[in-house]
Every structure is written in structure tokens, then in C-alpha cells.
Amino acid sequence: MSPTTLPASLTRTSLRRLAHSRPTTCLLRTAAHRSITTSTTTPTRPSPTLQQPLRRATRQHQTRPLHYPAHPSSPSDAPFSPPELALLRAAYAHVPQHGFSAESLALGARDIGLLDISTNLLPNGDFDLIRYHLFTQREALVEKSRGLQGSVRDRVFELTWLRLLGNREVVGRWQEALAIMAQPSYVPASLSALHELVDDIWYLAGDVSVDPSWYTKRASLSAIYVSAELFMTDDRSAGFEETKAFLRRRFDEVGELSSVLGAVREWVSFSGSSAINVLRSKGVPTENISSLSEKREVDGLG
Amino acid sequence: MASRSPALRRALQTASRTQSCRSFTSTSATLTQPADYPTRHQPPTRDPSRPTHFGFETVTESEKQQRVASVFTSVAESYDRMNDLMSFGWHRVWKDHFVRTLNPGFSPLSSSPSGPQHILDIAGGTGDIAFRMLHQAHVLNHNPDVRVTVSDINPSMLAVGKQRSQELPATQQAALSWLEANAEDLNSVRPLHSDPNGPTSSIPDASVDLYTVAFGIRNFSNIPAALREAHRVLKPGGIFACLEFSKADNYPLFNAVYKRWSFSAIPMIGQLVAGDRDSYQYLVESIERFPSQEDFRDMIVDAGFVVGGRGYENLTGGVAAIHRGMKPRN
Numbered sequence: 001m002s003p004t005t006l007p008a009s010l011t012r013t014s015l016r017r018l019a020h021s022r023p024t025t026c027l028l029r030t031a032a033h034r035s036i037t038t039s040t041t042t043p044t045r046p047s048p049t050l051q052q053p054l055r056r057a058t059r060q061h062q063t064r065p066l067h068y069p070a071h072p073s074s075p076s077d078a079p080f081s082p083p084e085l086a087l088l089r090a091a092y093a094h095v096p097q098h099g100f101s102a103e104s105l106a107l108g109a110r111d112i113g114l115l116d117i118s119t120n121l122l123p124n125g126d127f128d129l130i131r132y133h134l135f136t137q138r139e140a141l142v143e144k145s146r147g148l149q150g151s152v153r154d155r156v157f158e159l160t161w162l163r164l165l166g167n168r169e170v171v172g173r174w175q176e177a178l179a180i181m182a183q184p185s186y187v188p189a190s191l192s193a194l195h196e197l198v199d200d201i202w203y204l205a206g207d208v209s210v211d212p213s214w215y216t217k218r219a220s221l222s223a224i225y226v227s228a229e230l231f232m233t234d235d236r237s238a239g240f241e242e243t244k245a246f247l248r249r250r251f252d253e254v255g256e257l258s259s260v261l262g263a264v265r266e267w268v269s270f271s272g273s274s275a276i277n278v279l280r281s282k283g284v285p286t287e288n289i290s291s292l293s294e295k296r297e298v299d300g301l302g
Numbered sequence: 303m304a305s306r307s308p309a310l311r312r313a314l315q316t317a318s319r320t321q322s323c324r325s326f327t328s329t330s331a332t333l334t335q336p337a338d339y340p341t342r343h344q345p346p347t348r349d350p351s352r353p354t355h356f357g358f359e360t361v362t363e364s365e366k367q368q369r370v371a372s373v374f375t376s377v378a379e380s381y382d383r384m385n386d387l388m389s390f391g392w393h394r395v396w397k398d399h400f401v402r403t404l405n406p407g408f409s410p411l412s413s414s415p416s417g418p419q420h421i422l423d424i425a426g427g428t429g430d431i432a433f434r435m436l437h438q439a440h441v442l443n444h445n446p447d448v449r450v451t452v453s454d455i456n457p458s459m460l461a462v463g464k465q466r467s468q469e470l471p472a473t474q475q476a477a478l479s480w481l482e483a484n485a486e487d488l489n490s491v492r493p494l495h496s497d498p499n500g501p502t503s504s505i506p507d508a509s510v511d512l513y514t515v516a517f518g519i520r521n522f523s524n525i526p527a528a529l530r531e532a533h534r535v536l537k538p539g540g541i542f543a544c545l546e547f548s549k550a551d552n553y554p555l556f557n558a559v560y561k562r563w564s565f566s567a568i569p570m571i572g573q574l575v576a577g578d579r580d581s582y583q584y585l586v587e588s589i590e591r592f593p594s595q596e597d598f599r600d601m602i603v604d605a606g607f608v609v610g611g612r613g614y615e616n617l618t619g620g621v622a623a624i625h626r627g628m629k630p631r632n
Contacts, residue, residue: 080610081608081609083608083628084610084611102405106409107412107413110416113538113631115511115537115540116410116419117406117511117539118539118628120404120405120541120626120628121626123610
């Protein structure tokens with residue numbers, strides 16, 4: 001679904017609303033996602049031209065970076081309360097040296113005049129520190145997404161790369177963090193954080209499609225992101241050039257994969273219609289089947 | 303148990319005459335009546351003649367204090383054995399988890415120690431929580447600079463705890479102190495076994511790092527008053543932590559089994575093992591009357607604490623829950 005085929009009345013925001021009105025999407029959403037920022041909702045001005053939607057969406061981020069119009073944010077949605085944020089912010093400064101650990105949390109608590117025991121304010125301790133990192137880096141992507149050029153695909157690549165660079169400061173500690181995230185009780189929260197990230201990347205890159213590729217896009221980007229993140233923890237090259245090359249190769253592979261899938265679909269459709277023709281030649285009534293088959297071909301063309 | 307005084311026996315009998323014949327009937331209508339705690343914005347006051355509840359009965363606050371005292375005097379010696387039988391030993395897992403997550407005595411290795419840590423364990427008579435705290439702090443965190451004050455309204459429970467503490471290493475015994483106190487008024491406390499008519503002392507404002515109460519707060523006559531006292535004695539940044547039975551309403555089937563177990567089996571076990579059905583009947587009724595996780599969280603917030611996340615952690619599907627709050631800096 002390319003933007004040029006859309007009627008002018010379908011603004012980017014209304015498309016987004018459409019995309020997220022599907023129940024699955026809403027279920028996957030969490031409060032953290034909705035509250036990516038805390039400003040109040042402003043009504044969307046309809047855009048006169050079609051070339052503007054992305055730029056307008058970007059401009060919208062300046063005043064209301066929350067990009068989830070169907071669910072306006074409210075203070076109760078915020079992933080952390082103000083006292084928690086103060087503690088996490090102070091503790092995060094110690095992460096490069098002491099990791100995502102009780103040590104960093106206690107040092108942060110002391111920095112803001114609290115006690116060693118005060119870290120008990122956080123329900124999950126070190127995992128909350130990891131969640132804070134994930135949340136702030138994801139939030140930062142909104143800012144970084146401005147002024148990105150190229151196709152949707154290029155922008156997705158660029159945003160994924162920018163997000164990976166967000167781990168730069170803590171990369172020496174990131175393997176520990178992944179180990180904590182893999183603890184059974186934290187796996188659901190970690191997976192939903194990953195989903196929120198790739199969902200944001202596709203959205204910020206300007207992808208608003210609502211076809212079944214919604215799922216495959218997110219699944220493939222999740223797989224790419226996770227493997228690249230792991231690769232990066234062991235990358236000693238300057239400026240993480242090797243990670244970038246790795247990421248590029250993974251993106252190319254997905255491109256090949258989707259063309260393979262396209263070829264498979266073509267083959268199935270050809271074989272199917274051949275089979276119907278064979279049946280027809282044997283005198284089997286095939287009106288219903290062939291009408292379905294033709295319909296599918298028309299869909300395929302669209 | 304056999305040497306229970308006639309006066310005490312009489313008190314217990316009157317305390318629970320009406321309860322003993324009551325049994326499990328249904329899980330919804332009769333058992334979920336709203337508790338008559340003071341409403342949220344009403345300032346909690348201390349008035350001994352104010353009505354509160356004792357199990358499913360309504361009594362005055364002073365009467366509840368006496369009755370709770372008699373219940374725990376009568377169960378003190380068999381308390382741990384009974385807990386094991388009733389919860390299949392699971393209460394030990396809850397208590398271990400409670401203490402391990404609080405992690406008392408933890409101090410950053412890369413920085414200088416921050417001075418002594420003072421833990422006040424309210425309603426901790428038999429020392430269950432206090433001994434675990436000392437183990438975590440002294441042995442696991444290698445921090446001997448942690449002391450625990452065990453406080454209970456009931457000298458019988460404290461006596462059991464003090465007796466058990468004789469088996470601890472000397473350094474841990476030295477870090478313990480035993481206090482007879484009403485959690486709703488920590489301004490008049492006295493050491494265990496001191497003269498009942500002698501002078502009382504006070505726990506000063508902002509003197510405690512960690513205030514814990516495990517399976518005790520539901521027995522308090524006036525919970526908001528106790529929370530305010532907790533807020534008063536805690537240092538800024540200090541933590542209030544409560545382990546208490548709660549509601550397992552999220553899992554209806556499990557909840558039905560659990561209710562049936564608690565209302566039919568627990569009083570019976572009490573009768574067989576401790577020879578005291580009434581005290582255990584009170585126990586299950588008081589659990590039923592305790593507010594839900596969210597309501598209790600709101601009470602903690604109303605007392606001036608801040609909470610993280612949703613403010614509580616469910617254990618075993620909500621049979622028990624841990625609530626934690628921090629006293630903010632200003």
C-alpha cells in the first residue's frame with residue numbers, strides 16, 4: 001500500500017488509528033508504549049497534500065511525541081513514577097562501571113540522598129534498571145527519526161542502527177543485562193519491550209500498512225535486531241563497523257527471503273491453476289474452484 | 303498449653319463462642335463484606351471504644367486488642383508447627399523470599415559504609431523474620447553493622463522468640479533487642495520483661511531504616527494509625543515492608559479450593575494439634591476481612607509513602623502479598 005494510492009482524506013494519523021484498531025495490536029500494546037511521552041493530546045490537522053504525511057507526523061512529534069493517537073497518554077500510564085524515575089536516573093549513571101546491578105542502584109540512591117535500603121522502592125531492582133534503559137532509548141528514537149531520508153526500508157535500517165548505537169555506553173554490560181532479561185519471570189516483559197521497539201521502528205520509518213505483512217515485518221525485524229544486538233556485545237571494531245556490516249547482511253537476507261517467498265507463491269498459484277485445468281480436461285465441474293483461483297490471481301496483481 | 307489459666311480460658315471462650323459454630327458457607331456473599339476500616343480520607347484517631355472487627359464479629363478497639371492478645375498467648379508455643387501444617391511449610395518460602403528481596407545490610411562494595419542499619423520488626427514475636435534478616439545481613443552481605451529490634455504487643459510471643467534466639471551465634475544475639483510495644487503507638491514502648499508499671503520509652507522519629515511486619519498487620523485494631531507510626535519512625539528513604547495474607551480472587555477455582563481449605567481444615571488442625579479451635583477460627587476470619595491488595599496499597603499511600611510499580615507483589619497467586627513503600631525525602 002504505497003502512499004500515492006491513498007485518497008487525500010486518509011491522513012497518516014487516521015491510518016495509524018486504523019492499523020491499531022485491530023484487537024491483536026491493541027493486546028500487544030502495553031502502558032509503557034502508550035506513554036512514550038507525556039504531553040497532552042492535540043487534535044490532528046488534516047493534511048492537504050499526500051507528500052506531507054511523514055513530515056507532518058514528524059512535526060507532530062515535536063509537540064506531542066506520543067505516536068499512538070488511539071490511546072492518548074495519561075499520567076497513570078507512565079512506566080515509572082517520579083520517585084522511581086529519580087532513583088533510576090541516578091543509578092543509570094553508574095551502569096557503565098557497575099552494570100545493571102544492585103550496586104549501581106544503591107550508589108544511585110546515595111547520590112540523591114536516600115539510603116541503601118531505599119532501592120526496595122523498585123519492584124524488580126536490576127530489571128527495572130534495564131527497563132529504564134530500554135524505555136529511554138526507545139523514547140530517544142523519536143528524536144533521532146527526524147530528517148531521515150530514503151525509502152521505508154532504508155529508514156528502518158537506519159533506525160535499527162541508531163537504536164543499536166544507543167547501547168554504546170553500556171555495551172560492556174549488555175550481556176549481563178540480556179542474561180537478566182532471559183530469567184523466566186522477566187521474559188514476557190522483555191519480549192513485549194522488543195515488540196514495542198520494532199513496532200516503533202516501523203512506525204517511525206513511515207510504514208503504515210495494515211496487511212498481513214504487519215506480522216512478518218515485525219517478526220523479521222525482531223529477529224534481526226536481537227541477533228545484531230548480541231553480535232554487538234562482542235564487537236571490538238572502531239565505531240562498531242562490523243556490527244553495521246552484520247546488520248546490512250541480515251537486511252539483505254530478508255530481502256532475498258521475501259523474493260523467495262514471492263517465487264514460492266507464484267509457483268503454488270501456477271500449479272494450482274494447472275491442476276484445475278487438468279481437472280477441467282477430465283470433465284470435472286470446477287466452476288467454484290476456478291472462480292476462487294481467478295479471484296486470487298486478481299488479488300495477487302493488486 | 304495445659305497450664306492455661308482459668309481466667310484466660312474464660313476470656314477465650316467468650317471471645318469466640320459465636321465463631322466456633324460458624325463454618326464455611328459460601329465464598330461470595332457472606333465472606334466479602336467490606337471491612338469497616340476508617341474510610342480513606344478520614345483522619346485515623348485512637349479511640350478505644352471505636353468499633354472494629356474481630357474475625358467476623360464487631361467489637362471495640364480495646365476489646366479487640368485483648369482478644370488478639372489472648373489468641374496469640376494461647377498459640378505462641380505451637381505457632382510454628384501450626385504454620386507448617388496449615389500452609390504445607392510454604393510460609394517459610396514466603397518469608398525467605400520477603401527477606402531476600404528486601405536484602406537488608408546490602409551496601410555498595412565500591413563505596414564506604416553508610417553507617418548502621420536499624421530494622422524494626424513489628425509483630426515479630428517468634429523471631430522468624432528477625433533471624434532471617436540477621437542471616438541475610440551478617441552472613442550473606444557480610445555487614446555486621448545491622449541491628450534488629452523485635453517488637454510485639456504480646457510478651458508470650460516475644461518470650462518464645464527470645465528462647466529461640468539462644469541458638470543463634472553470639473554476634474547475632476547481640477544485634478537483637480526485644481521490645482513490648484503496641485504498633486499503633488510507638489511512643490510508649492518498654493523492654494521485654496520490664497516492670498509493667500515502670501516508665502516507658504519512645505522510638506524516636508526518623509530512626510529506622512526498614513520497618514517490617516509479617517503476618518501481623520491484619521490483627522491491628524487501627525491499621526491507619528499503625529501506618530502513620532511507621533511513617534513517623536522511618537528515616538527519609540526508609541522502607542515499609544509488609545508480608546500478609548491477601549486475596550487470590552484472580553483465580554476463581556484455586557480460590558474456591560483455598561477457601562474451603564482455610565475455613566474447614568485450618569480450625570480442625572488447630573483443634574487437633576494445638577487443642578485450640580477458636581484461635582484458628584479467628585485466624586481464617588481475620589484473613590478474610592483484611593483489605594484487598596489494591597485497597598491496602600492505597601492505605602499505605604494515604605499514610606504518606608510512595609510505592610513503585612503497582613505497589614505490591616503477589617505470592618502463590620495472591621494467597622499472600624508483599625507490599626512495600628518508601629518514605630519520601632520531604
